[in-house]
Amino acid sequence: MKRNIYILSVFAAFLLLSFSGCKPKNSGDAISGDAASRIYVAPGKYDELYNFVSGGFSGQVSVYGIPSGRLLRVIPVFSVDPEKGWGYSEETKPMLNTSHGEVPWDDQHHLDLSQTNGETDGRWLFANANNTPRIARIDLKTFRTAEIIEIPNSAGNHSSPFITENSEYVVAGTRFSVPMDDENGDVPIDTYKKNFKGTISFVSIAPTNGEMKIAFQLLLPGMNFDLSHSGKGPSSGWFFFSTYNSEQAHTLLEVNASKRDKDYILAVNWKKAEEYVKQGKGKKQKVKYAHNVFNESTHTATSNFLTEVTVIDVKDFPDIVYMIPCPKSPHGVDIDPSGEYIVGSGKLAALIPVFSFTKIKKAIAEKNYDGKYGGIPVLKYEAALYGEVKKPGLGPLHTEFDEKGNAYTTFFISSEIVKWNVKDLKILDRHPTYYSPGHLSIPGGDTRKPYGKYMIAYNKITKDRYLPTGPELSQSAQLFDISGDKIKLLLDYPSIGEPHYAQAIPAEKLVKNSVKIFKIEENKHPHVTLGEKNSKVVREGNKVHVYMTAMRSHFSPDNIEGVRLGDEVYFHVTNLEQDWDVPHGFAVKGAINAELLIMPGETSTLKWIPKKVGIYPIYCTDFCSALHQEMQGYVRVSPKGSSVPITFSLGKNTDVPDSLLNR
Amino acid sequence: MDPKNLSSKLSIPTRVIAFCCGLLLIVVLFVPLWRIELDAPQYPEGLLLKMYPHKIAGNVDIINGLNHYIGMKTLHTEDFVEFTILPYIIVFFALMSLLVAFVLYKTKKWLNILLISFILFGIIAMADFWRWEYNYGHNLDPNAAIIVPGMAYQPPLIGYKQLLNFGAFSIPDIGGWIFIGVGLMLVIAQIVEFKKNKYEKIQ
Numbered sequence: 001m002k003r004n005i006y007i008l009s010v011f012a013a014f015l016l017l018s019f020s021g022c023k024p025k026n027s028g029d030a031i032s033g034d035a036a037s038r039i040y041v042a043p044g045k046y047d048e049l050y051n052f053v054s055g056g057f058s059g060q061v062s063v064y065g066i067p068s069g070r071l072l073r074v075i076p077v078f079s080v081d082p083e084k085g086w087g088y089s090e091e092t093k094p095m096l097n098t099s100h101g102e103v104p105w106d107d108q109h110h111l112d113l114s115q116t117n118g119e120t121d122g123r124w125l126f127a128n129a130n131n132t133p134r135i136a137r138i139d140l141k142t143f144r145t146a147e148i149i150e151i152p153n154s155a156g157n158h159s160s161p162f163i164t165e166n167s168e169y170v171v172a173g174t175r176f177s178v179p180m181d182d183e184n185g186d187v188p189i190d191t192y193k194k195n196f197k198g199t200i201s202f203v204s205i206a207p208t209n210g211e212m213k214i215a216f217q218l219l220l221p222g223m224n225f226d227l228s229h230s231g232k233g234p235s236s237g238w239f240f241f242s243t244y245n246s247e248q249a250h251t252l253l254e255v256n257a258s259k260r261d262k263d264y265i266l267a268v269n270w271k272k273a274e275e276y277v278k279q280g281k282g283k284k285q286k287v288k289y290a291h292n293v294f295n296e297s298t299h300t301a302t303s304n305f306l307t308e309v310t311v312i313d314v315k316d317f318p319d320i321v322y323m324i325p326c327p328k329s330p331h332g333v334d335i336d337p338s339g340e341y342i343v344g345s346g347k348l349a350a351l352i353p354v355f356s357f358t359k360i361k362k363a364i365a366e367k368n369y370d371g372k373y374g375g376i377p378v379l380k381y382e383a384a385l386y387g388e389v390k391k392p393g394l395g396p397l398h399t400e401f402d403e404k405g406n407a408y409t410t411f412f413i414s415s416e417i418v419k420w421n422v423k424d425l426k427i428l429d430r431h432p433t434y435y436s437p438g439h440l441s442i443p444g445g446d447t448r449k450p451y452g453k454y455m456i457a458y459n460k461i462t463k464d465r466y467l468p469t470g471p472e473l474s475q476s477a478q479l480f481d482i483s484g485d486k487i488k489l490l491l492d493y494p495s496i497g498e499p500h501y502a503q504a505i506p507a508e509k510l511v512k513n514s515v516k517i518f519k520i521e522e523n524k525h526p527h528v529t530l531g532e533k534n535s536k537v538v539r540e541g542n543k544v545h546v547y548m549t550a551m552r553s554h555f556s557p558d559n560i561e562g563v564r565l566g567d568e569v570y571f572h573v574t575n576l577e578q579d580w581d582v583p584h585g586f587a588v589k590g591a592i593n594a595e596l597l598i599m600p601g602e603t604s605t606l607k608w609i610p611k612k613v614g615i616y617p618i619y620c621t622d623f624c625s626a627l628h629q630e631m632q633g634y635v636r637v638s639p640k641g642s643s644v645p646i647t648f649s650l651g652k653n654t655d656v657p658d659s660l661l662n663r
Numbered sequence: 664m665d666p667k668n669l670s671s672k673l674s675i676p677t678r679v680i681a682f683c684c685g686l687l688l689i690v691v692l693f694v695p696l697w698r699i700e701l702d703a704p705q706y707p708e709g710l711l712l713k714m715y716p717h718k719i720a721g722n723v724d725i726i727n728g729l730n731h732y733i734g735m736k737t738l739h740t741e742d743f744v745e746f747t748i749l750p751y752i753i754v755f756f757a758l759m760s761l762l763v764a765f766v767l768y769k770t771k772k773w774l775n776i777l778l779i780s781f782i783l784f785g786i787i788a789m790a791d792f793w794r795w796e797y798n799y800g801h802n803l804d805p806n807a808a809i810i811v812p813g814m815a816y817q818p819p820l821i822g823y824k825q826l827l828n829f830g831a832f833s834i835p836d837i838g839g840w841i842f843i844g845v846g847l848m849l850v851i852a853q854i855v856e857f858k859k860n861k862y863e864k865i866q
Binding site for chain 1: 703704705707708806807808809810811812827828
């Protein structure tokens with residue numbers, strides 16, 4: 001009997017073990033032994049690459065060093081940044097101007113570096129604003145935002161600012177279709193199909209100074225334009241846009257825009273469109289949009305409103321755009337370095353279609369169409385298709401390329417990156433990411449010349465990767481080594497805001513051009529103070545202009561009297577330093593905006609309207625020297641109508657009797 | 664003693680077992696019977712669905728939220744008539760065990776009835792569980808965002824199964840193990856009785 005019981009209990013124990021045994025262990029995140037040395041950049045040494053990372057809802061762009069993952073700088077672009085006075089100083093306020101007024105925030109999704117012959121050239125970085133449609137140009141000599149242009153006839157500037165291979169254009173495709181700006185927008189939402197339109201803007205870039213101009217807009221059927229990439233090599237002159245919501249839903253898109261088996265990739269022959277515009281074709285449309293430019297020599301931005309765009313209705317020009325069917329709400333549309341293969345990533349598709357540019361051209365030539373969509377010819381899927389990557393993973397989003405003919409695709413739902421060969425479409429490797437990657441970045445991975453040593457995944461979910469910081473966590477980036485056959489995880493690092501797309505460039509392309517100071521003799525600011533002897537305070541009605549200089553370790557002047565309630569005080573502070581890394585800060589008590597952070601040779605202006613009578617301290621906020629704490633002064637504010645005259649001084653101290661001090 | 668008399672009565676060890684079974688079944692009322700553990704890359708901490716005799720518990724809301732992508736019906740305790748009946752059935756088996764231990768021990772008949780009905784109940788319960796899993800896994804909203812052709816999301820009855828990005832691991836929880844234990848104990852009790860009879864016959 002005992003034996004039977006024994007057998008039974010062994011059986012029960014076996015049952016228990018076998019259940020827990022059939023649950024697979026976590027795949028684990030073991031990193032290879034040499035990961036630490038691969039990412040180690042010794043103190044004082046430079047990283048190999050700059051990585052420019054979009055800030056998402058932070059509105060800014062962050063700059064990281066790769067492979068160390070060190071944060072080098074956060075460049076203010078679309079959001080105010082009190083730390084740097086961005087959007088607070090009088091000089092930078094116009095940069096955030098739009099047709100809706102000053103917009104202090106935006107959602108910055110994608111970045112693209114300027115290119116020459118399909119290679120990154122390190123001149124400019126372009127950034128989109130998704131919410132209030134804009135494109136910014138960042139000058140990579142100064143790592144500052146140099147220009148912002150608003151996009152009219154657009155809402156949700158998502159498929160932007162992707163660039164052509166000689167930086168002829170950056171594009172801006174509207175995510176939300178909306179009524180055009182010159183139409184009455186006061187229409188019922190359920191008239192979407194009738195009244196809502198999509199546009200794609202081609203914004204030209206001046207080859208010399210990078211200045212942006214809306215060259216023309218294509219008018220398209222109402223749907224959502226998602227992402228884009230320029231053709232290159234053989235497909236140069238073409239641009240590809242992914243679209244979703246070809247169902248034209250205006251509510252519950254998660255269901256109503258997921259119904260059709262296929263949406264479209266839009267192929268745009270922009271060379272052709274450019275020709276038409278040169279011939280004077282297209283309609284001039286009345287719009288209003290802001291164009292803000294930061295002048296390097298005056299250190300001042302100006303904001304102009306433009307009132308016209310050229311719109312080409314693609315229905316009237318049938319040889320500009322074609323639709324390529326692409327399964328299940330495609331997100332990324334990515335072109336391989338050869339320019340021949342176009343990869344569409346259907347968010348909900350169980351395969352990745354790869355289209356061939358040669359076949360697309362052939363299908364167009366042979367009019368191998370499968371009907372029309374909104375007046376646009378739809379190519380037959382098979383006629384454009386090179387092949388499909390079968391069962392790659394779940395939720396494909398974005399693809400980048402290495403120089404060896406491999407593609408790397410992120411999968412949001414199955415939380416992994418899959419490496420596959422572009423030619424034979426075979427899956428070569430897969431690696432989990434932590435967790436759920438959105439975009440990925442391989443240096444030059446969207447150009448003709450990838451630098452396939454590193455790959456960075458920008459994950460959307462962080463959870464347990466770092467020490468917990470309450471409900472709100474940093475987003476997590478992950479660096480991988482892709483130099484070998486197998487993808488190897490090297491590093492996790494937290495990122496700023498919510499990174500979407502990113503760009504990376506070998507450091508040597510930028511380092512040599514990086515500006516160290518602004519030359520004071522080239523400072524053409526209207527309120528510059530060239531030398532302490534020129535510092536002064538001038539009253540113009542109720543405006544008081546303080547022409548102030550900053551030098552280690554004092555402001556000139558640092559004692560100011562004669563300011564009265566009701567005055568607007570402008571502190572025009574010129575940093576006279578001509579030495580690298582000696583910025584000065586400036587702050588005044590009670591100012592309702594922010595500080596100034598003034599680089600050597602630069603002039604910045606803080607507007608201050610004192611609200612109470614009294615003595616107001618001013619001081620330098622950037623630890624500039626051993627006597628930084630001495631860099632301070634006072635402003636006296638007198639009542640309205642006071643007879644205290646404007647006076648200002650530096651160094652004229654009152655003699656203090658020892659008897660008073662020693663009391 | 665009269666051997667005939669002896670064999671018809673349950674032995675003390677058997678009655679102790681029946682008593683223990685009764686107590687354990689009362690415990691079952693308060694602990695989860697079954698659990699489905701869900702693992703996904705995005706859920707390193709895992710998600711858990713617990714089935715008590717009277718309710719579903721665990722990360723029900725999160726699981727319902729996720730399941731809407733594939734068009735699975737949301738889970739609600741009220742939708743299962745089983746949760747109103749199950750506690751009574753368990754009480755019934757608990758009382759029955761205690762009765763066998765204290766009142767109905769004069770003949771083996773009641774022990775036999777208890778064991779057979781208990782096993783029958785186990786089989787029916789599992790079949791019912793499978794039926795629910797099948798319905799939830801197959802009756803999907805045709806308007807769901809994610810439709811993978813040919814894909815059903817029926818969780819395993821017992822053991823592990825990969826469903827898209829989720830691994831589902833279905834196993835008994837404390838209550839389920841107690842149930843299995845009670846079943847085994849009743850079998851053991853039968854063996855005890857059988858051996859005793861054989862021994863007495865030889866005598």
